[in-house]
Amino acid sequence: MSETSTATTHLVEAKSATIAFGGLRAVDSVDLHIDAGEIVALIGPNGAGKTTFFNLLTGIYTPTEGEVLFDGRSVSGVKPHVIAARGISRTFQNIRLFKAMTSLENVMIGRHVRTKSGPFGATFRTPAFRREEAQIQADAERWLEFVGLSQFANEIASSLPYGAQRRLEIARALATEPKLICLDEPAAGMNNKESAELNQLIFRIRDELGITVLLIEHDMKVVMNLAERIYVLDFGKLIAQGTPGEIQANPAVIEAYLGKGADAIVRERAEAQAAAETDASRGSTPPNASANDDLLESDGIIMTPPNAQAKEDA
């Protein structure tokens, strides 16, 4: 029944989705949609409600108003494991691997939702059970290879380098065979080389596997390179949406990140820098960033919005 007219229905559709914790509306009447095969980014200053939106989508929270549809069906009040079975998988902002397990065992957990053996099969080691175990292991090995972590298969997850742990989380999420993968700050804490590799991996997830990608990311270089469309949240409200170019030029977005009046300064500096770089590095291919991305990234603007404290008081 999921094979039906996808031209008209979006893969994900939030209809004035709201969640209030007491008086705080962490996600406030958000309307957005994601189509199958897109790479969409969700950005915004710290505390804007991005991860909370992920939690609404993956069943950890239930919207207090409005609803979120996945594949045309509401995910409100649906348990997380059911949502995983329907085809949404995710990674976590603060990596939540099963730390004491090996990499391979972590990915094998991801196969859980697509397999079905129970205690009976386990106790009597039925042929069906043995076949399924072998298949789970083989699939998990493939997913590790896909993200380039084969050499770590038997290493304990918590002993992996930081960047590898993030990739392992992605492998675990992919192993559930999702239609949509939600990546919560996949590039956080990565160096330039690692995040360039991550870019490639995310493109491969979409292009080779046909999986739709929704990502939260503070690293604008990554966002501008990857995302086809961007949604911007601030104080739980959707303040802008559009292509990377549109978002970079959007005064409301600059204000959200930098405070009032900052857009003028940013524009001036952008023009100056763009002028300086007109003939340089224009022809270079991704994952090199364009001039504007460099601008946003420089001066540590991304990681430390100056008005972060002010927001928390509000």
Add this chain to the structure above:
Amino acid sequence: MTTERDNINSEAPSLAADLLPAAKPMFKKQRGSKTSPLKVILLVILALALIAAPIIFQGFGQLLLIRIFAIVGLYIILAMGLNIVVGYAGLLDFGRMAFYAFGAYAAMLIGVPLAQALGPQLGGWAYVVSLVGGAIVSSLVGFLLSLPVMRLRGDYLAIVTLGFGEIVRICLQNNFLGLSNGAQGLPRTGQTLPAPPGLDWLKMNVYFPINDRFVIEFSSNVYWYYIILILLVVAIIVVRRQDNSRLGRSWAALREDEVAAAAMGVNTTRAKTWAFVLGALWGGVAGATFSYFQMVASPETFNFFNSVLVLAIVVIGGMGSIPGVIVGALAIQGIPEFIRWFAQNFLSGAASGIDKTVSNYRNLILGLLMVVMMAIRPAGLIPSKRIKREIHGAGGSDGSTRVEGDVLVNGVPAGIEGATPGGGEGA
């Protein structure tokens, strides 16, 4: 672009198999699939020693030791069940004796009338039916208990299970529904429990003297020693297999990070329910056997102190580790009994009363040993590799995971994004 969009809606069952090339197998040695020759030799020696033990003990006139070993065996089975709940699934249970009690009483309630119905020839087989019946009843109780406690964890779960254990004991003591016969227990006066299958025949027909001292012959204690040994081997095999499976992995995931496990598609409710049911099953098996072995089921056995002892077996032996549970049971159940046995046998000739004094202090000595143990080996005597890593490795981030999980379970949000402590956000 359009082809990609089409792809997404026509996904084949195994995405990896369809889209990705086969990986080189990189996980050759599955847990427990191959054992080294040395291990095999040691296991054979251990098996022979266990089989020969009753004959040797009998030869030295230490019949009590056979009985002690049989009781220790029952506690290993009981702790093996608790190990599923506590060690694998990470759920604290302070009321283990309740399942032991359900097994014992169910066995009595099934066995006594059934034996009468079967007559003297076949009456012994009532034990087998009682064993299965006790296991089923106990599992069922485990399932029913899992329903209300599904949302609880940690200390809260411990308190509920503690209360459950006490309620069961008090109900039994007060002749609940007229079934349990109060403090006297079962079977009632005038009713008898038949000998288990084959015991009478074995007593009559097996007598093989090896020399003046050692004789192969059967008594009730020897019989039950072997029955319990067989049940124990079955329990070890079954529990190992269950741990080393899809279900076992889901328990491990649940124990480490419930939120992540659920997000990856693990049905945490089902995993917990299975842990309770399969854990209770071994409580029932041990309880049914215990009641036939003792020929009585009475409430004072199933007290809180014994529940704590079973938990101590698992924790001190090493949570999630079957060898740990075995060693733990030997230590916790064995040490006090051995102290008593030692006092009775070797101190009775000394100054009057000293044997009794030492014997009475055995729980104190045990307590001291436990404190020392926890200080020098916090992960247990023979810890499971994985649990050892959980305790020693990964440091504070592990704790933060658990706190956040608690907050979520209690229905209070863990705060807005980024509020979780100890994350890698700023790294």
